[in-house]
Amino acid sequence: MLNAIESYLSSGVTPGEAGSQLWAAIYILVITLGVSLAVICMNWLERKILAHMQIRLGPMRVGPHGLLQPFADALKLLIKEDIIPTNADKLVFLTAPVVVTMTAFTTFLVVPFGRAHAVTDMNIGVLYMLGISSLGVLGIIMAGWASNSNYPLMGSLRSSAQMVSYEIAMGLAIVCAVLMTSLQTGTGTLSMIGIVEAQQAQGMWFIFKFFPLGFIAFVVFAIAMVAETNRAPFDLPEAESELVAGFHTEYSGFRWSLFFLAEYAAMLAVSSIAVTLWLGGWLRPFPNALSGPAWTLAFSLVPGLSFLVMAAGTFLGTIRMPKIAQMRVQMIGLGVFGALLGLVGLFLLLPGVRERVQDVYWFVAKVAVFMYLYIWYRGTFPRYRFDQLMKVGWKVLLPIGLGVLILTAVVGLRQELLAAMVGGPR
C-alpha cells in the first residue's frame, strides 16, 4: 500500500498518464477542496482589500480582523430560506446553478498545478478549458430565463452578448500563445502541460516572447478574461445600480452561494489559463538561467519561508492589537492563526515536501497575483456603459488580437526560416 503510494508519487506523472483512476479521484477531490478553500480565502481577502482601498476597515467583528467572516456568511446562506418564484420554470431554475458550478469546476481537470499535479493532460487542454468555461454562460442564461423576471433576464442577455464578443478576442490571444509553442519543435501543442514545457524549452515565458507581441497578446487576454468572468469593470450582467443583482436576483440561500462559488472558481480558472499560457505555469523564476543545485535549493525554500513571513506579520498584528479585555479572545485567535501559518511554513520546509510542493506553490502564487488584480480593478475602475463595452470588445481588442496574431506568425516564421538557413537547432 505505502509502497504503491511511494512509487506513484516518485514517478512524476499525472494520474491521466499513469492511467490510475484512483489517483485521478484523489486529485479531483483535493483540487475541489482546494478551489473551495481558495474561494473562501478570496471572499475574505476581497472584502478586506477592497475596504482598505476605500479607506475602510472591512470585516472586524467575527474573529480577529474578521477572519471567520466567510464561515459566518456560509452558515447564514445555508440556513436561509430557499425561495423559488411561483412563476419560475422550476426544473430550469433548479438546474441553472448546478450547470454554472459544474462548468466552473470541471475546467480544473486540465489545469497543471505542476508537472505531475494535474488530473490529466489532454492534448486539446486549452480548447477544452475554453469550451467548458464558455458553457458557463448557458447556465447564466438558464438562470435569467427561468426566473421569469425582468432584471435577471436583462442581466443574462447582457452576459451572453458580452461573453460572445470577448470570447473572440480571448481566442485570438490564446492562438498567439499556441503559435509560439510551435517554434523550435515545428508542431504546436494545445496541451496545458505541453505549453509550459515549451516555455521552458524556449527559455522564456511567452509574455516576453517577441517583445512586445507576447505582452500585447497577454494584455488582450487579461482584459478579455475580466469581461469573461463578469467582474468589475465589466460587471454589467450584475450591475448593482441598474439590475439589482442581475441573473441571480431571484436566487437565495444555497443556490445563490453556488453562483458565488462558480464566479470565483471561474476567475481562478481563467487566471490559471493566463498563468499557464504566458507566465510559465508552474515554473519557478529563471529555471534555466539560475539552474544548478544551489539555486534549486534556494528556490525550493521560498514556499516555506513565505509562509513564515506571513506568520511573522500575523504575530506583529497580534502584538499591535489594542490591549483591552474585550480584545483578549481575538488576540488569542490571531495568535493561533499565526502559529498555524508558521506550522504550515515549517511543514513546507521539510525536504520531502518541498520538492513536491514547490511547483504548486509557484503556480498558486502567480494565480494569486491575478486574484489581487481582480480586486484591484474592482476597487479602482467604474463600470463601463454597455455600448462602450461592445466598442472595446469589437473595435479595440479584436483588431489588436488579429494584428498580434498575424505579426506573431510572421516573426515566428522568419525566425524559423533563419534558423533553417543557418542550420541551427530547430
Next chain:
Amino acid sequence: MSLAPLLRKVFLVDLVKGMSVTFHNQSEKGRITEQYPLERPVVFERYRGQPRLNVNPDTGESLCIVCNLCALACPEQLIVVKGERNPVTKRKEVVTWTYDVSRCMFCGLCEEACSTDALELTQDYEMALFSRDGMVLDQAALEQGQEPVRYAK
C-alpha cells in the same frame, strides 16, 4: 486625434494612475473608521446630551432651589418643577421634577438659565430607547445620570 491623448489611451496612463491611488490607500494611515462600541468617541466639552441634576457632592443634597427659571426658559415647556417651602430651613424643596427628553431639542437654554449649576446637559450621548416610556425623567433618574452600556465581547 492628436498624439498625446492617443498615447495616453494606448498605454492606459489614466487607468494606471487610478490604480496607484487605490493601491496607496491601502496603508493604515488614512483609515479613520471608529470601532464604536469598542472604542468610544470623545465628544466635545460643550456637547449637549443627556440632562442631569447635580447634587452637592459633600452633603448629597440637590443643588436645585426650585426657582423655576429653567421651566420658564424652556421653549418646549417640557420641564415641570414643583416644590414647597420647608418650614424648618426656610428653603424651597423639590416635590416633582420631570424632564421630557422625547421633546427636548437640546438647545441648552435651561442650562443657561439655571442659577445654581444644578441642571446640566452632559456629554452622554447614548440616549436611544425602544419606546417613549422611559423618556420622561424624574428627579431620581436625573440625579443618577446615565450609565453607558459596556460592550462585552
